[in-house]
Amino acid sequence: MIKLIKYISKEFISPFFMGLIGFIIFVSVELLYQLSDIIVRNKVGIDKLFILIAYHIPYFLVMGIPVGILFSIFWVLSRLSNDNEIIALQSLGIPSKRIVIPFLFLASILSIITFSLYDTIVPKSNMKAKEAISKYVYKNVEANIEMNKFVEVEKNKKYLYVRKIDKDSGTLYGLLLYEIDYAKTTVFHAEKAFKDKDKWYMENGRIFRLTDDGLLKLDITFKKLELDISKNVEEYLRFSKSPNDMTTNELKHKIEITQKLGGDASALIVGYQEKFSNSIAPIVIALLGVALSLFINLKSKSWSVISTFVLVVFYQGSGAWLSALGKEKILNPYLAPWLPNIFFGIVGITLFTLLDTRVAYKLIEPLKRIFGTIIILIVLSSHGFSEKVYIDSSNISIEGTRITFEGSTTINYKDSIIKAEKGYGILNNENKIIKANLYGKVIYIYDKKTIEASAMTVNFESKDVVLNNTYSIESFKNKKKKNVKIRVWSELSEKKTDEKVIFSKKIKITTCKKCVTYYIKASHATIYPEQFLIARDATLEFFGIPVFYFPFYFQSLAGEKDAPFIAAFAFKEDTVNISIKINHTFQNGSELSFSQEYARNVKKDTISQSLSYNYKIPFVLGTLAISNSIKDKAFSNLNFTLSNKLKKLDFSAILSHNFLYNSDKLSINFKNIETNLGKFSISSSLSWKNRKISNINFLNLTTPSLSKKYKKTFFKLNTTKIKITGPATKIFEAWKEKNVSINTSFDSKIYQKN
Structure with missing residues (x-):
């Protein structure tokens, strides 16, 4: 057993630090993203940003230890499974259940380290982080x-x-x-x-x-x-500290004082219990991770990364949610922080008990399907009334709980502006305006969008907006860079103050400037600004005469972007095809494209299905894309693409893994390189398998066609392709034995006078 512990420990260290460092980098970037507006506005130097991140690292470290453990477990066990080392251990009389012992031993050590950090370094570093934010970001360290x-x-x-x-x-x-x-x-x-x-x-x-x-x-x-x-x-x-800024002794003392004074100590109790429950998390995660990995027999390292992400989201997300319920006394504050450990611990013990039993073999396939479905759902899924309302009006009068506006009136709420000729509002017991009714040439401005209406009702508590007899313009640029304006009228429109989506009834839309030629009428419509418009029970009318009926009508408002939802049905050559495609752009600029297709041959009674995704992330050097597809349970290449469209060339670097042949390929491409002679393209690639080079393509050069007229003769050198390849060996040896091929053609023509 000692040899097994030493062997597993050696394999454990590298992936553990990979997962831990990856988590710290991720949350550090997320921290800077949350503070980005203030950082830019206050011109915070990069040296101060490093100080800010350094103070947060101890807290990120204790939060990332369970992530590193889980990632390392999946990574190590998938490698052992692929290399048949688990079978070898079983042949030596070591059962699968005993493999958990080295991981629990390592997790116990990390659990002690976690608590030590939580109770010593983390509280001090959190306070230093607050001081750094106040001093370097908000620039008011002396403003006590x-x-x-x-x-x-x-x-x-x-x-x-x-x-x-x-x-x-x-x-x-x-x-x-x-x-x-x-x-x-x-x-x-x-x-x-x-x-x-x-x-x-x-x-x-x-x-x-x-x-x-x-x-x-x-x-x-x-x-x-x-x-x-x-x-x-x-x-x-200076005297205020949050639970994360206090040691266990400080928290215990604070809880006692608060309870003696008759105050609510729920938040303090939750924070106190979290220090212990989070310290036990490495052991719970280790038990669950090993049992789950052995139970479903994870072999792919890609699935190891995805599985780590899924479990971390469930564990830490449920922990934050349950702790919040404990702080509000909806759950017992002593119990709430422990519930994730209890639940995941029970699941881990159950799976561990079922290992190598008949029940396990019956549950493996259903569990794999459920686990895969959860992953897909997570990939696809990814405020109270406290804002002030400012009212400016030519004449304001207050009578009881009613405040009346006469003359030119402007209401500022959050990022919205409302203008009207008159109206009235309702005040609550705290003299806050909770509802407003406005009339006469109402103009509602939000997020650079303007809606005109005859009347408007705003409920600031429920965040509901109702507009009567509206008119608005949705505009976008089409693929030809031409600005297209869609005019929209409706009898009634509804939306939330903190959302962009508009729900309208009895609408009329057209691109005609004077609306005398054609328009589309619909009973209901939903408008997603800058994305799309979808209407139900729509009719196309020319000069007021209905000519065509649409059960559903879709209009893209994204211009050159792909439509957010596409569904297609086709029947060809005895095969029924149903395809669905979803395109979504997130607020941070990242884009997800997901498609699924079913094909059934009614003659042969066969079914084929495929699923693919492409996720693009804005990156420092351009756009980073992750893409993959599955067809009939077979994975295609997993591609990581870094691309950028520069002023005079298009750059892309692609790293792909072939699951079928377990091989990898790296290619670098420079396309559309603009020169005085035309556009050139250059590419290079390297393929390897089991750490051995299988193919080298040193250079692929494509030149543009060149033409020249000399006196009466016209010369033309067609597109030239130069290719330099090498055999499957070491790079320097391959260069010595390289193969060079050049393909081109030449044309000439003599012009004569008639």
Whole structure:
């Protein structure tokens, strides 16, 4: 057993660090992505970014240890299975179940390391990270709240004054918040401010708004109102720490004090339990990973990566969700952080118990299908009312809970602007506007899109928008770079304030400027701006006369982009074909193209099905694409393509793995290289199998055709292809034995006068 532990440990180390480092890089990039707008706006230097990442690495490290363990288990066991080493161990009298012992031994060591980091280095580094963000990103490290002093909480915009600070309870007393704009000044005065469920609220206060000439425009009292500043109050208070910033002893002491004062300690209890449950995670993951890998007999390293991703999403995602429920007391805060470990531990023990039994052989195939389906679903799947509403109107009057606007009215909410001639709103007990009804030449502007309407209703609590008698224009550029405008009218349209999708009833659309030639009428339509429009029960009308009926009508609004959904049905040569294609562009610019096709030969009674995907990610050097396809349970090449369309050439580098022959190929291509003589293309490739070169293509050069007229003679050198290849051997030896081939042709013609 000692030899087995040493052997597995040696194989375990490299993939463990691959998975761990990969996870740290991923979450570091995600952190910078979340802070990207502020980083660019505040001009944070690259040296400060490295400091910021360095402070976060200890926390990323403890979160990434289970990922590295799981990835290493799948990687090592797939290699052992491919090389028949598991069978060899069984022939030596070592059962499959005993293979788990080395992994549990390593996981136990890593579990101790995890807890040590959680209770020593991580709390300190998290506090340092907060200070670094405040100092280098927000640039306000000195802007701490002090008694009887004004603090600038938003540059040149908001100033906060606090008369007294209770450091034991974290309550602020005698609070003033000045919000200064070029046309008005708003003053918030409250008796105290306190934290409740991760948000800060002011209590028992008034709101004053003054115009630029000093006249009082608004005076409203409130009982409770959210403290609206761009950053959390904790960024300005030295005494506040989150559970991740405290050791177990500090957390335990904080829980005792909070409970004695009658406060809610649920979040602290969850944080305390998380330090222990996350430390046990390596052991639970090791048990589950080994049992699952042996149970379904993973052999592909590609599936090892995918399986790691799926289980990590389930484990850490469920952990975050259940912990949130514990903080809200929906679940027991002592139990909530342990539920993922309990569930995944039970699954791991069950699979481990069933190994090498008859039941296992009956469950393997169904489990593989379920596991594959879950992976595909995850690949394909991938706020409360706290925003302020600002109203500017020529005449505002308040009577009870009703606020009336007369004259030119503008409402700013989130990133939306609403303009109308008149309207009224409804206030709640906290004097917040919860609903508005607007009339007369309503203009609704959001996300660079404008909708005109005769009337509009906005519910700021449910985030519902209803528009009557609307008119809007959807525009895009077609493949010929021509701007196309689609005019849309509807009797009723609905949408959410935080979503772009529009649901319309009784619509009429056309590309005709004056709408006198043709248009399409439909009972219902759904508009996805800059993506597509889909209508139901549509009729095409010319000069008001219906000429054609469409059960469904689809109109792309993405221009040169592929349609987001395509479904096709065909019958040819005794074969029924059904194909579905989905194209989706994510907010970060990445694109997913997924297609599935079924073909059934009714004469031979045979069925064939295929599935393919292509996922493109914006990359530093261009676009990184991952593509693969499956046909009748057989995998095709797995391709990783890095491409970029530059000004004078197109570049691409492709790394592919052939599952059928277990071979790999790397090719580099430069196409459409613009020169004074025309466009050239150059490519080179290298193929290998089992770490041995199988084919070398040093150079593929394609030249453009060249023509020249000299006096009465016209000369033309057609496209020339130069190819340099080598035998399957070492690179330098292959170059010595290279084979050069040149293919070209030459034409000439003499012109004579008649």
